[in-house]
Amino acid sequence: MPRILIASCAGAAGRDDDEPLLLAALAEAGLTAATADWADPGVDWGSADVVVIRSTWDYVERRDEFLAWARRVEAVTTLLNPADVLTWNTDKRYLAELADAGLPVVPTAWLADAADVPAALARWAGDVVVKPAVSAGARDTVRFPPAERAEAAAFAGRLLAEGRAVLVQPYLDRLDTEGETGLVYLDGTYSHAFGKAALLAGGRLAPDLFAEETITARTATDGQRRVGDDVLTELRTRRGIEPLYARVDLVPGPDGAPLVLEVELTEPSLFLHVADGAAARLAATIGARLG
Ligand SMILES: Nc1ncnc2c1ncn2[C@@H]1O[C@H](COP(=O)(O)OP(=O)(O)O)[C@@H](O)[C@H]1O
Ligand SMILES: [Mg+2]
The missing domain is CATH 3.30.470.20 (ATP-grasp fold, B domain)
Known part of the structure; x- marks a missing residue:
């Protein structure tokens, strides 16, 4: 019985470069681990002492389902990072809170409604980036030059019409x-x-x-x-x-x-491969959370 389950997704199979390094480092540390698809209803998450979220990259289109899964897992075992953290962190509006706390965040206009679009796009003279608040892997993230403000407005409008909050930033x-x-x-x-x-x-x-x-x-x-x-x-x-x-x-x-x-x-x-010992450090921190 693996003590550690690594949560991934079907589309990530063979594409997560961290995974083999982490699994090897966990084995090296004497810890048994296996990978499972977070969306696979057949997985007994409660059989593990800890579930570590890693390449669950397909949650973006079904965030509610993902967060509900996280709550279910957390009811039966330890989930890292915890569900509250995932809830806060899967919507980029957390950046506004960090900016309010005085941290240097990329200047951002926040759009909740089509009425917010013109002012947001007028705020910067150069290229802008438009992206949804819930995204990963640069999906639906588009750069527009100044001559294409109409296209930028149309794109932002489409995301808003899908019920998604939108960010506009200057292209840095x-x-x-x-x-x-x-x-x-x-x-x-x-x-x-x-x-x-x-x-x-x-x-x-x-x-x-x-x-x-x-x-x-x-x-x-x-x-x-x-x-x-x-x-x-x-x-x-x-x-x-x-x-x-x-x-x-x-x-x-x-x-x-x-x-x-x-x-x-x-x-x-x-990107555990870029630094010597990083995979071993991650394995050790997981081991430490097991007590
Ligand atoms: N304001 C910006 N200026 C320049 N490049 C950006 C900007 N916002 C996003 N990008 C580019 O798009 C990528 C994805 O955007 P990011 O905000 O990191 O969202 P996510 O990684 O969650 O999809 C970044 O890695 C960066 O290359
Ligand atoms: Mg990014």
């Missing part, structure tokens, strides 16, 4: 040369960083499950570390969130200072 073009930096924290402790090339450098994206990404090892700067550490402190001290894993995605603002694009507490790829 230093990303094209400097890339995005992800900081990975395991049990609140900094583990490693990676670089991700700009995904919208060429405009629109239409990935199936997630966008193809170019990932490299990267050393976080002191400034990036400070922002990442501040995010983790905010989570712990003001929200009581002590995540098993957290990924803070940073992009360079116009002056080069790091801005928070996303704080991923749900199903972040951790």
Whole structure:
């Protein structure tokens, strides 16, 4: 009987680069683990001592179902990260709360209604990015140049008509040369960083499950570390969130200072392969939660 179940999804089979590294590290640590599809009704989640969410990437189209599943699992065993955390983190409106707390978040206009669209699109003169509040893997995330504000409005209107809240942000073009930096924290402790090339450098994206990404090892700067550490402190001290894993995605603002694009507490790829010992550290933190 595996003590640990790793929650994945059918579409992720063979596509999660972290999974074989994590399974090997867990085995190395003497822990039995297996992978299961969160949407498979035949899985006995309660038979595991802990369920660790990893590549559940298809939850975006059925978030309510996913969160209901998380609550059911949590009723019978330990779920990491917990259902409350998933509920908060699967809607990017958490970014507004982090901005209110004083953290440097990418400037964002929040759209709940078609009436909000014109002002949001008029707020920035250059390229803008329009994306839904519930998304992952850059799905439905589109960049529009200034000449295409009508297209941007139509796209935002379509998302709103589907009942989805929408974000508009300025396109941060230093990303094209400097890339995005992800900081990975395991049990609140900094583990490693990676670089991700700009995904919208060429405009629109239409990935199936997630966008193809170019990932490299990267050393976080002191400034990036400070922002990442501040995010983790905010989570712990003001929200009581002590995540098993957290990924803070940073992009360079116009002056080069790091801005928070996303704080991923749900199903972040951790790119364990870019840093020596990262898989072993994750396995150890899971083992520690088992007591
Ligand atoms: N404001 C922005 N400026 C530049 N690029 C952006 C911006 N917002 C998103 N992107 C690009 O789109 C990708 C996906 O957007 P993100 O906000 O991380 O959503 P998710 O990863 O949840 O789909 C980012 O990794 C980045 O390459
Ligand atoms: Mg992202």
